[in-house]
Amino acid sequence: MPRGILLTSDLPQLQNLIKRDPVGYKEEFLQQWNHYNSIRQIFQTNPDEQAKHFRELISFIAQVAPCYPKETKDFPAQLSNLLLDGNAVLSPDLRKNLVQNLVMLRNKNAITSIELLRTLFPLLPRTTSSTLRASIRSTILSDIRNANTPHKNHKLNRAVQAMLFGMVEKGMEAEVVGDKGKAKAIKPSHDGLASNGEEAMWAVVLTTELWKKGIWNDSNSVSIIALGCFHPVVKVQSASIHFFLGSEDDNEEDSDDDDIPDVKALQHRREVKKKTRSGDKKIEKTKKAIKKKKHRKAETITANFPALQILNDPQSFAEKLYESLNKHDKRFSLPHKILLMQLMSRVTGAHKLSVLPFYTYILKYLTYHQLQITSILVALAQSVHDLTPPDCLSPVIRKLAAEFVHPGVGSEVISAGLNAIREVCRRQPWAMEEDLLGDLVEYRKSRDKGVTAAARGLLQLYREVNPGMLKRRERGKEASKAIGAGTQPLPFGHSLKPAEDIEDLVLLEDHLRALRREEGVASGAGGEDEDDWKGWDVESDSSEDSSDGESWIDVDSDGEEAFEVSDSEDEKEKEKKREREEKMDVDEDDREKEEGSSAARVSSLATTKILTPADFALLNDLRRQAASSAVESGTGGKAAKRKLAALEKSKSTAASQGNLDSAFISELDIIGPRKKSKADYAERIASIEKGREGREKYGSMKGKKKKETPSSSTNREKARNKPIMMIMGSGKVRGKKKASLRDKQVKLRRHIEKGKKAHH
Numbered sequence: 001m002p003r004g005i006l007l008t009s010d011l012p013q014l015q016n017l018i019k020r021d022p023v024g025y026k027e028e029f030l031q032q033w034n035h036y037n038s039i040r041q042i043f044q045t046n047p048d049e050q051a052k053h054f055r056e057l058i059s060f061i062a063q064v065a066p067c068y069p070k071e072t073k074d075f076p077a078q079l080s081n082l083l084l085d086g087n088a089v090l091s092p093d094l095r096k097n098l099v100q101n102l103v104m105l106r107n108k109n110a111i112t113s114i115e116l117l118r119t120l121f122p123l124l125p126r127t128t129s130s131t132l133r134a135s136i137r138s139t140i141l142s143d144i145r146n147a148n149t150p151h152k153n154h155k156l157n158r159a160v161q162a163m164l165f166g167m168v169e170k171g172m173e174a175e176v177v178g179d180k181g182k183a184k185a186i187k188p189s190h191d192g193l194a195s196n197g198e199e200a201m202w203a204v205v206l207t208t209e210l211w212k213k214g215i216w217n218d219s220n221s222v223s224i225i226a227l228g229c230f231h232p233v234v235k236v237q238s239a240s241i242h243f244f245l246g247s248e249d250d251n252e253e254d255s256d257d258d259d260i261p262d263v264k265a266l267q268h269r270r271e272v273k274k275k276t277r278s279g280d281k282k283i284e285k286t287k288k289a290i291k292k293k294k295h296r297k298a299e300t301i302t303a304n305f306p307a308l309q310i311l312n313d314p315q316s317f318a319e320k321l322y323e324s325l326n327k328h329d330k331r332f333s334l335p336h337k338i339l340l341m342q343l344m345s346r347v348t349g350a351h352k353l354s355v356l357p358f359y360t361y362i363l364k365y366l367t368y369h370q371l372q373i374t375s376i377l378v379a380l381a382q383s384v385h386d387l388t389p390p391d392c393l394s395p396v397i398r399k400l401a402a403e404f405v406h407p408g409v410g411s412e413v414i415s416a417g418l419n420a421i422r423e424v425c426r427r428q429p430w431a432m433e434e435d436l437l438g439d440l441v442e443y444r445k446s447r448d449k450g451v452t453a454a455a456r457g458l459l460q461l462y463r464e465v466n467p468g469m470l471k472r473r474e475r476g477k478e479a480s481k482a483i484g485a486g487t488q489p490l491p492f493g494h495s496l497k498p499a500e501d502i503e504d505l506v507l508l509e510d511h512l513r514a515l516r517r518e519e520g521v522a523s524g525a526g527g528e529d530e531d532d533w534k535g536w537d538v539e540s541d542s543s544e545d546s547s548d549g550e551s552w553i554d555v556d557s558d559g560e561e562a563f564e565v566s567d568s569e570d571e572k573e574k575e576k577k578r579e580r581e582e583k584m585d586v587d588e589d590d591r592e593k594e595e596g597s598s599a600a601r602v603s604s605l606a607t608t609k610i611l612t613p614a615d616f617a618l619l620n621d622l623r624r625q626a627a628s629s630a631v632e633s634g635t636g637g638k639a640a641k642r643k644l645a646a647l648e649k650s651k652s653t654a655a656s657q658g659n660l661d662s663a664f665i666s667e668l669d670i671i672g673p674r675k676k677s678k679a680d681y682a683e684r685i686a687s688i689e690k691g692r693e694g695r696e697k698y699g700s701m702k703g704k705k706k707k708e709t710p711s712s713s714t715n716r717e718k719a720r721n722k723p724i725m726m727i728m729g730s731g732k733v734r735g736k737k738k739a740s741l742r743d744k745q746v747k748l749r750r751h752i753e754k755g756k757k758a759h760h
Helices: 003-008 011-020 026-045 051-067 075-085 092-107 113-126 130-147 154-169 198-212 219-228 234-245 263-272 277-299 314-327 334-351 357-365 373-382 390-404 411-427 434-445 449-465 477-484 505-523 527-533 567-595 613-633 637-652 667-671 681-692 715-720 731-738 741-759
Strands: none
Touching: 011 026, 011 051, 026 051, 051 075, 051 092, 075 092, 075 113, 092 113, 092 130, 113 130, 113 154, 113 198, 130 154, 130 198, 154 198, 154 219, 198 219, 198 234, 219 234, 234 334, 263 277, 314 334, 314 357, 334 357, 334 373, 357 373, 357 390, 373 411, 373 667, 390 411, 390 434, 411 434, 411 449, 411 667, 434 449, 449 477, 505 613, 613 637
16 A cells, blocks of 8 residues: 555554654645645535534644644644634534644644633633633633733733623623613624624633732733723622622633532541542542642732722712713612612722712611621711711701610611711711710610620720710720810821821831840941941052053043042041931930820931831831830720731731731621520520530439449339328328228238248
């Protein structure tokens, strides 16, 4: 048989030979290439004809394409067109084969990442196979991750972000027709194709995944998801909002973790049932899956800053959120409206924005019987800041007091209302009215623990921020002293103090000065200056050095007098500098002693040194140490304790959230402390069973352990030891009292005869 016929009938053998000698087998390859083009034309008219042979030819050409780049330059584009244009008529096997070959061409550097991703992105919403969809998703994520390792590939990132932005923007002009946000039909978009938001959903999911893995952390990726918050499909909106809120979305299709079974349950079942090899393999596979899941979580990198901080134009973003909330109030379901409220409140509080119509809109939801009222109260409190006008908040405070704080509701409702009012007034104290405050703080005399704690929290807040609104007997010792000294609360819009210094920066300055002194003592006088000037000494211009070719070269000064610097003059300058610094340190120490604690010292460290993140971390540690010392010595009072608690709380928060966590609250802050509810039947039984653990079976141990010969007591012993009052009403005792003389004689005779038999 001729070689050509033999090779054309065995494609794997030809593939192996071509990889070894591409030049020698070029004719055989061209023969197969022409055969591929012929079948491809037939396939476009009749996809079912020779489908298996067509897959084999595609795999063969994809394997050897790098050997003939000129001849196969159009091959990747042909595969891409087959996938995108004929996706509906392709069989699942052929579709999978095309995707695998495109990925292989990318791995062989036959195509670029952008060319591959331009094909894979449109396939995600079109494919119906969950396996292929998961494969495409993992391929996209891994390709972008590899392209950004170890350095960022800005060109690829911009191109991919533009594609994702277009996927979200594609359906923005469509309208959703449905009830409560459920899309029944969508009008065609500008390109004439109907879409249910799948493309936008995948764009949001992929961007979120890349953000969580730390691959993308710029404003462009945030802008993609910010656009998704206004998409007409509610599912896309929900996923985008959950990204900004930092919570997991129920609609996200990443449910692989739920499919992993429990290892302990499998091992227990393994011990009970029949042992087989398949069972062992299943347990090992489960262990590997759990290990891989933990490794994947460990690799997840937290972003350096929250997405809320790098929003583009947050004021317009918050206003659009309110417009969407107000416009679709009838169409959106309550949980989705609460999501919009929470996101808008976080953006408003983080950037100190003003969306004043929101406080009028939220009034209709402030009733104690409203569903999910605690989430609504959290959104209300988070939207308030020190620049929110008090006039807009006063109706909100009055509505909260009228609906939640009165004797006609339960104690839990009252405590929630008081806590909500306290959180709003903590951010804007001028929203409270004096008469209303006096009525609210009277609830501190309540018998309920939660109500008392909430009212005392409100009282303590106004003792700190504006004690003049309280009655004289309610102000407390410290607040009364402050009012007596003439201290007045700051009006609305005024800051506590001008931005002239960083808080407690003097601690860092003193710490660095102490370290400098210790280093100077350890290295001797002038040690720091010697280190600073090391390598900067000017060489002497002697005759010995001038003859050397590596010495300084004299430059003609055109008649001017030459400038010379000697070592002796250099030493004098260093000595003078050292004396000046020592004098400045002594003068500064004397000035600090004279000032004492009467006036606050302004640090000049920020104007002389660029503060690094390590410096701020050290400053936070110094703040905690100073607060702890003040608490231990008792000089700071309750204020020092509160400051120490706040610093410890800020230490435990994640670094990725920055300073935004202090502005966010949870539902537990609104509910407040509650007394323990009465246990139900299941809880009581569980408590009883827990008390029986570690002891023997319950019952009397008198006859089993307290006798020399362990045995149980008889019924006669039990009857003899019974209390008299327990047997007074028994039939046996009453029968003795009612017995006749004849019965007593018969009983006595039996007793005598029985005694005689016992003696014999």
